[in-house]
Amino acid sequence: MSVLNRLAARAAVVTAVGISALALSVATASAKVSYDFKVSPHTVKVGAPIHVEGYAANxxxxxxxxxxxxRQGTGSWRTVKCARGAVGDGGKVDTWVRAKHRGALKFRGALYEADFGSTKLRLQMVGPTETVRVR
Incomplete structure (x- = not known):
């Protein structure tokens, strides 16, 4: 009887290890996004240039x-500049923007993707917002 208990325990351990290995392989198969976004400086006078650079790829x-x-204040988001983009690489944007009005000027990075067999881009991911105070 103890031999059967050892075999059952061994089978349970092997099954548990197999299930956890399967779960890890499924979790690592998900898509990974590389994202980097910087805005400087964070406080400027009206008319001053703001350096914005970012990169994203899935x-x-x-x-x-x-x-x-x-976007200025609570207005709608407006695209400043887009990278050329490619298959598997969203590209890099490095640009300068002039602060035209006082208040909060917000910037964000957005990654667009097209479905297979299509060239129509759809929003895939939006990064965190960086705020510049314009005095």
Whole structure:
């Protein structure tokens, strides 16, 4: 009887290890996004230049494009500049923007992707917002 208990315990351990290995392989198969976004300086006078740079890419093999967007106060988001983009790489944007009005000027990075067999881009990911105070 003790031999059967040892065999059952061994089978349970092997099954548990197999299930956890399967779960880890499924979790690591998800797409990974590389994202980097910087805005400087964070306080400027009206008319001063603001340096905005960013990069984003998803490891999936679809057409991607990275864009920098801005909005003044609570207005709508407006695209400042987009990278050329490519399959598997959203691209890099490095640009300067002039602060035209007082208040909070917000910037964010957005990664757009196209479905397989399509060239129509859809919003895939939006990064955190960086705020510049314009005096």
């Amino acid at each position: 490891d999936s093999d679809v057409l991607q494009r990275f864009c920098v967007q801005q």
